[in-house]
Amino acid sequence: MTEGAPGIGAGTPPLPETRTRRRALWALGAALALAVAILFSPVIGSVAFSPWLVLRIVISGGGAIFAPCAAGTVSCHVATIIVWQERVPEVLLAVVAGAALGISGGTLQGIFRNPLADPYLLGISTGGTLGASLVFVYGIGEADANLVLPLFAFLGCVATGGVILLAARGRYGSVETLLLTGVALNALLSSILTIVLLYNPIASLQVDFWLLGGLGNATWSVDGVALGVVLAVGAILAIHGRELNLMQLGNDVAQSAGVDVRRVRERLLLFTALATGTAVAFTGIIGFVGLAAPHVVRRVSSSNYRIVLPGAAIAGAAILLGARDFSLWVLPLTPLPIGIFTSAGGAPFFLYLLYRRRRVTTMGGL
Amino acid sequence: MNEGPDLAPAVRVEHLTVRFGARVALHDVDLTVRAGEFVALAGPNGSGKTTLLRVLLGFLDPDAGSASLFGTPVAHLSVRERARRVAWVPQEELVRDDIPIFDYVLYGRYSRLEPFGGESDADRVLAMQILTDVGLADRAEDGILSLSGGERQRATLARALAQDSPILLLDEPTSHLDIGHQLDLLDRVRRLSHTRNVTVIAAMHDLNLAARYADRIFVLSRGRPYIDGPPSLVLSEDLLGRVWSVAADLRKDPRTGTSYLVPHHLIGDVASSAIPPDRGPVHVVGGGGAASPYLRELTDRGFRLTTGALHLLDSDTETAEALGIPAAVEVPFAPLGDEVRAAHRRFLASARAIVVAPFLVGPSNLANLDDLGAFVRSTPIFLLARPPEPAWDFTGGRATGIEEQLRQDGARTMPDLPSLLAALESALGPSSKPSSASVGTAAG
Numbered sequence: 001m002t003e004g005a006p007g008i009g010a011g012t013p014p015l016p017e018t019r020t021r022r023r024a025l026w027a028l029g030a031a032l033a034l035a036v037a038i039l040f041s042p043v044i045g046s047v048a049f050s051p052w053l054v055l056r057i058v059i060s061g062g063g064a065i066f067a068p069c070a071a072g073t074v075s076c077h078v079a080t081i082i083v084w085q086e087r088v089p090e091v092l093l094a095v096v097a098g099a100a101l102g103i104s105g106g107t108l109q110g111i112f113r114n115p116l117a118d119p120y121l122l123g124i125s126t127g128g129t130l131g132a133s134l135v136f137v138y139g140i141g142e143a144d145a146n147l148v149l150p151l152f153a154f155l156g157c158v159a160t161g162g163v164i165l166l167a168a169r170g171r172y173g174s175v176e177t178l179l180l181t182g183v184a185l186n187a188l189l190s191s192i193l194t195i196v197l198l199y200n201p202i203a204s205l206q207v208d209f210w211l212l213g214g215l216g217n218a219t220w221s222v223d224g225v226a227l228g229v230v231l232a233v234g235a236i237l238a239i240h241g242r243e244l245n246l247m248q249l250g251n252d253v254a255q256s257a258g259v260d261v262r263r264v265r266e267r268l269l270l271f272t273a274l275a276t277g278t279a280v281a282f283t284g285i286i287g288f289v290g291l292a293a294p295h296v297v298r299r300v301s302s303s304n305y306r307i308v309l310p311g312a313a314i315a316g317a318a319i320l321l322g323a324r325d326f327s328l329w330v331l332p333l334t335p336l337p338i339g340i341f342t343s344a345g346g347a348p349f350f351l352y353l354l355y356r357r358r359r360v361t362t363m364g365g366l
Numbered sequence: 367m368n369e370g371p372d373l374a375p376a377v378r379v380e381h382l383t384v385r386f387g388a389r390v391a392l393h394d395v396d397l398t399v400r401a402g403e404f405v406a407l408a409g410p411n412g413s414g415k416t417t418l419l420r421v422l423l424g425f426l427d428p429d430a431g432s433a434s435l436f437g438t439p440v441a442h443l444s445v446r447e448r449a450r451r452v453a454w455v456p457q458e459e460l461v462r463d464d465i466p467i468f469d470y471v472l473y474g475r476y477s478r479l480e481p482f483g484g485e486s487d488a489d490r491v492l493a494m495q496i497l498t499d500v501g502l503a504d505r506a507e508d509g510i511l512s513l514s515g516g517e518r519q520r521a522t523l524a525r526a527l528a529q530d531s532p533i534l535l536l537d538e539p540t541s542h543l544d545i546g547h548q549l550d551l552l553d554r555v556r557r558l559s560h561t562r563n564v565t566v567i568a569a570m571h572d573l574n575l576a577a578r579y580a581d582r583i584f585v586l587s588r589g590r591p592y593i594d595g596p597p598s599l600v601l602s603e604d605l606l607g608r609v610w611s612v613a614a615d616l617r618k619d620p621r622t623g624t625s626y627l628v629p630h631h632l633i634g635d636v637a638s639s640a641i642p643p644d645r646g647p648v649h650v651v652g653g654g655g656a657a658s659p660y661l662r663e664l665t666d667r668g669f670r671l672t673t674g675a676l677h678l679l680d681s682d683t684e685t686a687e688a689l690g691i692p693a694a695v696e697v698p699f700a701p702l703g704d705e706v707r708a709a710h711r712r713f714l715a716s717a718r719a720i721v722v723a724p725f726l727v728g729p730s731n732l733a734n735l736d737d738l739g740a741f742v743r744s745t746p747i748f749l750l751a752r753p754p755e756p757a758w759d760f761t762g763g764r765a766t767g768i769e770e771q772l773r774q775d776g777a778r779t780m781p782d783l784p785s786l787l788a789a790l791e792s793a794l795g796p797s798s799k800p801s802s803a804s805v806g807t808a809a810g
Contacts, residue, residue: 113462239482246473250460256423257529258449258477303463 042087102316105290110244118290123186128280131156136203150281161273212337213286241306374437381431394690406576409586415569449477453526464509474528516547646670649717656725727765747777
């Protein structure tokens with residue numbers, strides 16, 4: 001009703017443009033680097049193949065597009081199977097799970113306006129672990145372990161997310177209350193898990209191993225499911241950058257500017273639980289990615305959530321892929337669980353970013 | 367958004383009551399603001415200014431009454447529609463990320479964007495225009511954390527203005543600023559309100575600043591409207607004394623001709639400006655004007671009242687209406703009907719204490735006394751003493767008999783108002799402060 005404020009365009013200073021362009025360059029560069037890393041990562045593995053052979057196999061789609069091997073070269077056919085059936089699915093799972101954890105972490109840090117929020121702190125992942133441990137303890141569906149275990153882990157995550165969501169519905173569900181609800185839930189679920197495992201030592205070992213996280217379950221069908229869910233959920237999360245930007249100014253300000261805070265918060269919590277659940281279901285518990293990925297983006301680029309969310313997906317994918325490559329490069333024959341590497345390798349790099357001379361002041365001055 | 371500003375007032379608040387548990391934050395507030403007006407909300411801390419703004423923003427649902435923006439109740443507007451009508455400048459905005467000021471102002475365009483759409487060049491031009499208006503155009507690319515407090519508040523104003531909403535609400539916008547920046551910000555707000563025809567409602571501590579900038583000052587005292595009018599009318603020594611408990615001199619600025627107050631010292635207790643807790647409900651039985659003084663006094667002392675059963679056109683009925691007290695009301699001169707008696711009994715049942723004013727009892731209202739018998743053992747009943755003259759019982763002694771029975775069953779006789787108050791205090795718990803009998807009724 002007051003559109004057409006007087007004098008628009010007349011004598012207005014030039015619009016700031018450079019920043020936008022610089023951001024676009026960053027995003028493009030990061031995506032390109034990730035693409036290259038995806039192409040070359042299958043080179044790394046327990047058996048050494050020539051990079052060009054591997055690249056040929058990858059580009060040929062495992063022989064679907066063109067034949068990567070000359071007729072009669074048995075070793076090449078073996079390489080094709082190893083690369084295309086083992087390594088490429090592993091690489092893709094690392095990328096998909098890393099992206100899911102990264103964007104989940106970014107979203108949760110945004111909702112809670114807290115630089116420490118991630119799916120672990122809130123108990124979402126612990127819920128997944130509890131779900132998985134039920135499978136080990138009660139030997140549920142041993143015949144279809146590949147299906148039942150991810151399903152229970154996924155349901156554990158989503159159920160925990162659901163409980164936090166219910167708390168968020170309450171009229172007085174302030175951000176702090178909600179965060180503390182998650183933390184308390186995490187503690188509760190952890191203690192239940194401890195009790196369950198205390199009485200089941202054998203299951204306890206299996207759960208311990210599962211807890212360390214890994215890409216060993218990767219197959220093309222696993223990748224297909226994970227990619228489908230994470231693409232859909234990630235796309236929905238990623239378009240909420242504007243809302244999260246306003247929510248950083250306080251829920252009241254966001255509300256006054258037109259953001260339906262309660263609804264947005266519920267929606268984002270739900271989709272975060274779905275994304276995390278998918279990652280946890282197929283890779284177990286891989287720590288640190290969800291926490292660090294958004295901060296990496298803030299440090300190198302911007303605190304704008306329209307950048308942070310897709311950026312955290314890319315950064316999360318890169319961190320997990322890097323951890324996979326590094327772990328196989330260092331110990332090609334006895335691969336250690338990848339979760340060890342994300343933390344052991346990621347933490348020093350993260351600390352370096354934090355203590356480097358600041359370029360961008362980020363969340364809460366962290 | 368089809369009703370133009372000329373058809374409906376920008377803001378209309380009617381009989382607005384908001385409670386926080388037992389505390390009454392706003393009580394029966396009426397306020398109408400025309401489009402383009404600059405209204406200052408004044409009042410001591412805790413008088414309900416912020417609560418009123420929060421109702422207009424849709425953050426709080428009223429317990430009674432309504433608030434509408436350009437004719438549409440706030441509750442009927444979606445969050446987005448509301449944002450297109452009202453923008454908000456908080457006291458101090460929490461900004462932690464060092465976002466570029468230009469981006470920050472663009473955030474304000476959110477409610478104007480297509481769903482899933484981005485900002486167009488027109489949005490960016492508008493943001494830049496507003497930054498020019500608030501004097502921050504040359505800082506557009508700087509991080510917001512690099513701004514000083516005064517500049518930061520101007521940036522917040524710019525973000526709110528970018529919403530392009532016809533109503534702008536400000537909550538103590540200058541309380542963190544030095545005097546120079548206070549004047550600067552309010553100058554800009556007033557200028558923008560005139561050039562853009564924006565309706566401004568600003569909660570303000572400083573009466574002198576309010577008088578200098580606002581077209582109108584609306585003073586709240588303990589959640590109730592105290593006075594509403596142009597600054598020249600509102601500003602008075604009496605006002606500062608009664609509402610703020612501060613003795614002051616009213617002076618006139620020879621240069622501008624505007625009035626201003628020079629505060630001297632506290633009179634009494636500042637805490638008296640706090641909103642008293644909600645005590646009640648207390649039911650007052652009356653009729654023929656006998657209840658009116660008690661309705662007024664008890665309302666003033668923070669008791670939540672009900673009354674009845676009364677007849678329409680009775681002066682007690684009018685008093686109850688003026689004070690916003692729920693009443694069971696019958697048509698004139700008829701005996702009390704079943705429906706009204708049922709309503710009366712509901713009031714009696716939920717009352718924590720019952721006061722019987724010295725009203726004249728005839729056949730048409732004898733039921734008022736008759737109904738008390740059922741409650742005398744469960745609820746404290748206070749009968750005000752009746753003077754020997756004139757006669758009050760026109761029922762051939764039945765009313766006198768009922769009162770006698772009530773006394774025997776535990777009802778207490780109160781010789782006067784002070785003893786009634788003391789009895790009510792001890793029955794319902796003491797008020798947060800001693801009531802100062804010298805201060806008269808607020809709303810007058």
